[in-house]
Amino acid sequence: xxxxxxLHSPRTQALILLAPALGAYTIFAVWxxxxxxxxxxxxxxxxxxxxxxxxxxxxxxxxxxxxxxxxAFNNTLIWTVMSxxxxxMVGLLLALGLNEKLFARGTMRAIYYLPVIIAPIAxxxxxxxxxxxxxxxxxQVMTDFGLQSLIQDWLGDRDVALYSMFVAFTWQNVGFSMVxxxxxxxxxxxxxxxxxxxxxxxxxxxxxxxxxxxxxxTMTIVIxxxxxxxxxxxxxxxxxxxxxxxxxxxxxxxxxxxxSMQIFDFGRGSAISVTLLLITLxxxxxxxxxxxxxxxxxx
Amino acid sequence: xxxxxxxxxxxxxxxxxxxxxxxALWVALFAVALIWIAPFVFISFxxxxxxxxxxxxxxxxxxxxxxxxxxxxxxxxxxxSTTFFNSVIITVIKVPxxxxxxxxxxxxxARIRLxxxxxxxxxxxxxxxxxxxxxxxxxFTLVNSLGLIDTYIGIILxxxxxxxxxxxxxxxxxxxxxPKELSEAAxxxxxxxxxxxxxxxxxxxxxVLAALLILxxxxxxxxxxxxxxxxxxxxxxxxxxxxxxxxxxxxxxxxQLNAAIVMTxxxxxxxxxxxxxxxxxxxxxxxxxx
Numbered sequence: 001x002x003x004x005x006x007l008h009s010p011r012t013q014a015l016i017l018l019a020p021a022l023g024a025y026t027i028f029a030v031w032x033x034x035x036x037x038x039x040x041x042x043x044x045x046x047x048x049x050x051x052x053x054x055x056x057x058x059x060x061x062x063x064x065x066x067x068x069x070x071x072a073f074n075n076t077l078i079w080t081v082m083s084x085x086x087x088x089m090v091g092l093l094l095a096l097g098l099n100e101k102l103f104a105r106g107t108m109r110a111i112y113y114l115p116v117i118i119a120p121i122a123x124x125x126x127x128x129x130x131x132x133x134x135x136x137x138x139x140q141v142m143t144d145f146g147l148q149s150l151i152q153d154w155l156g157d158r159d160v161a162l163y164s165m166f167v168a169f170t171w172q173n174v175g176f177s178m179v180x181x182x183x184x185x186x187x188x189x190x191x192x193x194x195x196x197x198x199x200x201x202x203x204x205x206x207x208x209x210x211x212x213x214x215x216x217x218t219m220t221i222v223i224x225x226x227x228x229x230x231x232x233x234x235x236x237x238x239x240x241x242x243x244x245x246x247x248x249x250x251x252x253x254x255x256x257x258x259x260s261m262q263i264f265d266f267g268r269g270s271a272i273s274v275t276l277l278l279i280t281l282x283x284x285x286x287x288x289x290x291x292x293x294x295x296x297x298x299x
Numbered sequence: 300x301x302x303x304x305x306x307x308x309x310x311x312x313x314x315x316x317x318x319x320x321x322x323a324l325w326v327a328l329f330a331v332a333l334i335w336i337a338p339f340v341f342i343s344f345x346x347x348x349x350x351x352x353x354x355x356x357x358x359x360x361x362x363x364x365x366x367x368x369x370x371x372x373x374x375x376x377x378x379x380s381t382t383f384f385n386s387v388i389i390t391v392i393k394v395p396x397x398x399x400x401x402x403x404x405x406x407x408x409a410r411i412r413l414x415x416x417x418x419x420x421x422x423x424x425x426x427x428x429x430x431x432x433x434x435x436x437x438x439f440t441l442v443n444s445l446g447l448i449d450t451y452i453g454i455i456l457x458x459x460x461x462x463x464x465x466x467x468x469x470x471x472x473x474x475x476x477x478p479k480e481l482s483e484a485a486x487x488x489x490x491x492x493x494x495x496x497x498x499x500x501x502x503x504x505x506x507v508l509a510a511l512l513i514l515x516x517x518x519x520x521x522x523x524x525x526x527x528x529x530x531x532x533x534x535x536x537x538x539x540x541x542x543x544x545x546x547x548x549x550x551x552x553x554x555q556l557n558a559a560i561v562m563t564x565x566x567x568x569x570x571x572x573x574x575x576x577x578x579x580x581x582x583x584x585x586x587x588x589x
Binding site (some may be wrong): 013014017021030032033039046077098100102104105112115117118119121122132135202203232235238239253257260261263266269270276280288 | 320321324325327328329331332335336337338339341342345352353357358401403404406407408411412413419421423424425426428429430431432433434435436437438439440441456457458459461463464467469491492493496499516517520521523527528538539542543546550553556557559560563564567568570571575578
């Protein structure tokens, strides 16, 4: 097929260049996405050859009979709202501060970004140990400051566990937003800032009327990326609480995994996955459209 | 503090436009940075303390007697020689290979005129946004049906697949911006696209490739969810799986547990500290443009 005459055609060359990446991508990323939809309409334990058609049974089950689905759904919702608000907000504040010419700002940037590069599963392990009710960091420090009354079983109390987990998540992810905002701040027009200052604008006014509008694009990107990454929260849940206590930290990605890979109900697990996939698409598709329009406008 | 940084500090402070607000800002940023780095200090100190010392001394007190044997103990108990080896093999094969494939595809999409270029690009970019955490079960089913569970290739292929979209996205943007004259001259001289790609496009994209290489190294080194599903045999586990199992079994041996955390995290931290600037450029070149 690839004789020398053919190799001269740009089309053949393109195919050869595209094949490895697109092949792997189609088989191992796109196909599973299609398969998860198919599986969600079937009854299957993952082992036997028997994959019976189940219609909408799996969906009916997770929506009406599954005691955990809506708990996981709610937790995912709370988690997403919190991760869209807090890490980007702290990240923005840090970026604004570290954009000034300050002593050791490079070192401080590096420190804030350091947790981002650590395996989420290691973050989970670290923080689980720091939350240890007896010898962990938090309760030790609180005792040192005479705050014994505030001591909690951080991951063992169902009212607190989700938020304890979120603190660890924030610690890890603030640096990511910070770096994106720092990059965005480079696009703020210096001369415009200086002109405003000379005209007597206060720092707040400069921020409100010059910096903030210039950061709008970055803001959208950070918020979309935070939403997507919060929807797929898995490692940190698995490593810190496994969804407990009493499902109080259960989330959709984790619950889909549990149904499929631990309870061996691939149909129900996949139905949960599909709902999560649809939620993700509802964020991703408008975003891709928006960024494509922006690209075209930039040309 | 070295003398150099002290001089810098003086300059900053003595500077005519010394601003109380900036000083307050610096103090606040510095205080928060201390909080941010505190967990690392706590983990490292605990990793070097004996069990007795952990229970009796302050969390931020440096170890009195350095208990190096926490590390050797954890290394043996946690089967680190196996998991470390597996992580190295998988990362060393996957990262360069994946980057090569992505660069080839990105070149074809950016520089060879095809009718379905745009469609293909959207098809690939779409994947960058889709969480693989949603597809763990079908991924297991697929790899299982190919008989590749518990093999290197069975985990490397999915890793490749999920690395492609982001890398193609970044490299496509880069290749697209290369001036036409550069490649057309070569093509008119009769060079094939392969030659043009290798001789012209790869060399000029080295900084971008380096940034992507570092980012992908860390992502692959840290990956947990797919490995959890696709590597069931203890002897095939990667470092994150090993750490997770260590936590499950020996969570009461605090010294060794923290030594295990340090050993898992350290390679990525070292790479980060050496190649810091690449992280930022790799992340921002794609996400934020002007």
